[in-house]
Amino acid sequence: MALAIVSFGYKYGQPVGLDLVLDVRFIPNPFFVPELRLLTGLDPRVTEYVMGHVEARRFIDEVGRVLEFLLPLYQREGKSYLTIGLGCTGGRHRSPVLARQLQTRLASAGFESTVRDHDLAR
Numbered sequence: 001m002a003l004a005i006v007s008f009g010y011k012y013g014q015p016v017g018l019d020l021v022l023d024v025r026f027i028p029n030p031f032f033v034p035e036l037r038l039l040t041g042l043d044p045r046v047t048e049y050v051m052g053h054v055e056a057r058r059f060i061d062e063v064g065r066v067l068e069f070l071l072p073l074y075q076r077e078g079k080s081y082l083t084i085g086l087g088c089t090g091g092r093h094r095s096p097v098l099a100r101q102l103q104t105r106l107a108s109a110g111f112e113s114t115v116r117d118h119d120l121a122r
Contacts, residue, residue: 001074002081003106003113007041007099007120009091015118018085022063027056030093040120041096050097060098064105071111091119 008015010025030036030049039046050056067084074082086102088094099115106113 001071001079003071003111004081004083004116005099005103005113006083006085006116006118007091007095008085008087008118009089009095009122010087011090012119012122014087015085017083019083021085021087024056024059024086024088024094024098027053027059027088027094027098029089031090036093039093041093041098041100041117042120046093047097047100050094051101056094056098056101060101060105063102064109067102067106067111068109071106091117091122096120 006015006018014021027050030039030046033049036046036049041047041050071082086095086099096117099117103113103115
């Protein structure tokens with residue numbers, strides 16, 4: 001099964017074709033930290049800020065567990081692809097960080113995936 005994780009910004013609308021959508025706007029926003037505002041979730045300083053919050057780490061753990069349960073069931077039913085959307089406000093900080101963290105979590109459980117950033121360049 002081809003597994004894709006897509007980061008996006010709700011203010012631009014949800015991308016088409018997402019099978020599962022998770023809202024990560026409950027995590028503090030790096031946009032409001034002046035030294036992080038112009039950076040993206042690809043910058044290690046933004047990753048450190050986002051993952052420095054216990055709720056971000058718990059989110060990855062909890063969602064990872066749910067997906068470890070669901071992915072084999074989707075595969076058993078013959079689903080050939082699954083696209084998971086992670087959305088934050090603008091799609092530049094939180095969702096790109098968490099998409100990569102989720103990719104790493106799933107890889108550790110044997111599930112390979114790709115990450116696509118829908119709104120990172122906006």
